[in-house]
Amino acid sequence: MTWSDDGDVAGACLETYVMLRAYHDSALPEELSAALGLSPSTSARVGSTENPLGLPLGQSVWSLSSKGVVLSRDCRIHIDWLIGRLRGKGRDVSRLQEAGWEFDLMVPWTRGGYGGPYLMPDQMTFLGRLGLPVWFPIHVDDGRGDQA
Numbered sequence: 001m002t003w004s005d006d007g008d009v010a011g012a013c014l015e016t017y018v019m020l021r022a023y024h025d026s027a028l029p030e031e032l033s034a035a036l037g038l039s040p041s042t043s044a045r046v047g048s049t050e051n052p053l054g055l056p057l058g059q060s061v062w063s064l065s066s067k068g069v070v071l072s073r074d075c076r077i078h079i080d081w082l083i084g085r086l087r088g089k090g091r092d093v094s095r096l097q098e099a100g101w102e103f104d105l106m107v108p109w110t111r112g113g114y115g116g117p118y119l120m121p122d123q124m125t126f127l128g129r130l131g132l133p134v135w136f137p138i139h140v141d142d143g144r145g146d147q148a
Contacts (some may be wrong), residue, residue, distance in 0.1 A: 012115030014141055017067035018078040019106045020132075022084075022096070029062040032101060033094050039086060041065040075107050075117045075136075083126050093130050107131045110139045 019041070022032055029043035040123065041061045044050060051057060062124075064085065066078040082105070086093070105127060109117045117136050127134060 012111060012113040013073040013075070013117070014112040015030055016073055016075045016078060016109045016117065017065060017070065018075070018082050019063050019067070019108075020082055021104050021106060022062040023059045023102045024083040024100050025059055025094060027060055027100065029060050032062045032096060035096055036086075036089055038064060041067075069078040075109060076120055078107070078121065079105075079119065079123050079127075080085065083123065086126075090130055093132075097131060103132055105128075107134060107136050108139070110138050114140045144148045 022029075024032075024045060024046070028045055029040060031113060033040060033043070036137045040062045041064050044060065046058065046060045049056055065114055066080070066081050067108065070078045070081045072078065110143070116138070
């Protein structure tokens with residue numbers, strides 16, 4: 001199922017999505033899935049060699065992404081999608097963090113015009129209460145097909 005907004009006016013953005021990422025030195029990703037009641041977009045166990053480099057992973061990884069699910073170029077819509085999945089799970093996230101899971105929220109954003117990504121105050125409050133750092137890897141499309 002895909003989710004979309006009807007009035008996408010994010011003209012400066014060519015592409016965006018959100019990815020909640022979690023890492024642990026020894027716990028299994030299935031434990032995180034069970035604790036949150038969520039299925040990941042991707043996951044891998046510590047020691048797995050199923051990755052682009054084929055090297056054993058030093059940590060278990062788990063991620064939940066809006067890519068291909070939310071059809072919008074407005075990062076706020078993607079963040080709201082994720083908040084909807086995490087609402088009511090604050091204690092679960094805290095317990096996982098206390099057990100050694102490290103979380104962050106990555107919001108890749110490709111710029112094609114003037115402007116940049118922004119968050120709404122209620123989004124910042126919710127993510128802050130969960131202790132989730134948010135970072136925006138920004139790519140600039142200069143129209144030549146390469147990214148600077």
